[in-house]
Amino acid sequence: MIKIAFLRRKCIGCNACVEVAPEHWVISKKDGKSYLRKSVKKGDYYLLELPDWEHERQTKAAELCPVRIIRVERGR
Numbered sequence: 726m727i728k729i730a731f732l733r734r735k736c737i738g739c740n741a742c743v744e745v746a747p748e749h750w751v752i753s754k755k756d757g758k759s760y761l762r763k764s765v766k767k768g769d770y771y772l773l774e775l776p777d778w779e780h781e782r783q784t785k786a787a788e789l790c791p792v793r794i795i796r797v798e799r800g801r
């Protein structure tokens with residue numbers, strides 16, 4: 726598994742993550758920020774676990790995020 730942690734309040738709605746993985750990232754019509762589908766809010770972060778094969782794509786989304794608010798880690 727991989728673990729994604731997303732600091733949503735700092736999102737600037739640039740759409741880069743959505744272009745990389747539209748099944749998981751979507752821009753909210755309410756506030757223009759990205760939303761990580763099926764994630765769970767914990768404090769300031771939205772957390773989600775995905776299968777290992779998502780690692781490359783989600784890492785790419787994290788690298789393309791201009792404000793660096795997506796963190797991707799390998800789970801144990």
Ligand code: SF4
Nearest residue numbers: 736737739740742790
């Ligand atoms: S790439 Fe980063 S700043 Fe851009 S929409 Fe996604 S989370 Fe927000």
